[in-house]
Amino acid sequence: MAVELKDVCYRYGDAEVLHGVSFSIGRGAKVALMGPNGAGKSTLISLLNGLEEPSSGTVSIFGEVLTAKNREMARLKLGVVYQDPDDQIFSTTVEEDVAFGPRGQGLSEAEVEERVRVALGSVGMRELRKRSPFELSYGQKRRVAIAGVLAMRPDIIVLDEPMAFLDPKGRDDLQSLLEAMHLMGITLVVATHDVDFAAEWADEVLILKEGRLLASGGTDLLFDDAVIASADLHLPRLARPFRLLEGVDGAAARPKTVRQAAQMMWRLMVRRSEADAANSDVQKKEAGAK
Numbered sequence: 001m002a003v004e005l006k007d008v009c010y011r012y013g014d015a016e017v018l019h020g021v022s023f024s025i026g027r028g029a030k031v032a033l034m035g036p037n038g039a040g041k042s043t044l045i046s047l048l049n050g051l052e053e054p055s056s057g058t059v060s061i062f063g064e065v066l067t068a069k070n071r072e073m074a075r076l077k078l079g080v081v082y083q084d085p086d087d088q089i090f091s092t093t094v095e096e097d098v099a100f101g102p103r104g105q106g107l108s109e110a111e112v113e114e115r116v117r118v119a120l121g122s123v124g125m126r127e128l129r130k131r132s133p134f135e136l137s138y139g140q141k142r143r144v145a146i147a148g149v150l151a152m153r154p155d156i157i158v159l160d161e162p163m164a165f166l167d168p169k170g171r172d173d174l175q176s177l178l179e180a181m182h183l184m185g186i187t188l189v190v191a192t193h194d195v196d197f198a199a200e201w202a203d204e205v206l207i208l209k210e211g212r213l214l215a216s217g218g219t220d221l222l223f224d225d226a227v228i229a230s231a232d233l234h235l236p237r238l239a240r241p242f243r244l245l246e247g248v249d250g251a252a253a254r255p256k257t258v259r260q261a262a263q264m265m266w267r268l269m270v271r272r273s274e275a276d277a278a279n280s281d282v283q284k285k286e287a288g289a290k
Helices: 040-048 070-077 093-103 109-122 138-150 170-184 195-201 219-222 223-230 235-247 256-287
Strands: 003-012 015-025 028-035 054-063 078-080 155-158 187-191 206-207 212-218
Touching: 003 206, 015 040, 015 054, 015 212, 028 040, 028 070, 028 093, 028 195, 040 054, 040 078, 040 155, 040 187, 070 078, 070 109, 070 138, 093 109, 093 138, 109 138, 109 170, 138 170, 170 187, 170 195, 170 256, 187 195, 195 219, 206 219, 212 223, 219 223
Parallel strands: 028 187, 028 206, 078 155, 155 187
Antiparallel strands: 003 015, 003 054, 206 212
16 A cells, blocks of 8 residues: 555644544555545645654555654655645745755755756746746646656655646646656545546545545545535536436436536437437327328
């Protein structure tokens, strides 16, 4: 397993923020970590990269339990892209910012340069390497932050609300980038409120509420009315119109992607056309018989 939590609790002062959370994430998975504000997602991310330690229970990365002595191991194997890229970007140029992590790993300048080149190419920012990151758009800053994590070559990357404040094109571009990262063999965990994105992109979902794991499993959970209501989430927008078609032959499933919705509508149109043609033939035969 890439990540495994066993009965993890976390206490902040007198408040218990996480209550007996247990789950596992396989290598190469695409996981959406979901839940309302205050559910414990940010605390969980801090536990995964060793910034915090659980009050009880264990957090393991590739089978190794995290402790105060091996936090650096977690930071080498697991990288985090925070919600606000301005919290993560601080150098005077894009290339210097991306180079910061690899230099901290003690790599040679030649290796650092190669990692910067590859990482910036992966996020489509190579031509802006000499620019100040503070002159870039919000979406471009987010790409620089992702490049900085990619340059450290972790096996797992956790992204906190990566779709926040992006326009539709920026969302599409970032989703394409996530797919490219997945093809690199990286295990991806995305903390998000966006059920539409999660339903289309993720293989698995983890749903937190009030510090407890409410549900875990496939994205079908996001189409379960009881789970969605309990988690204070909403049904994916693409699936809502198809509620009206429940029980209609050919419309049993709720689509997760635009392609699936289009295919379902096409099947329904074909069946309706065939039914109309059959009715027309019957009417003609009845008219002829008279």
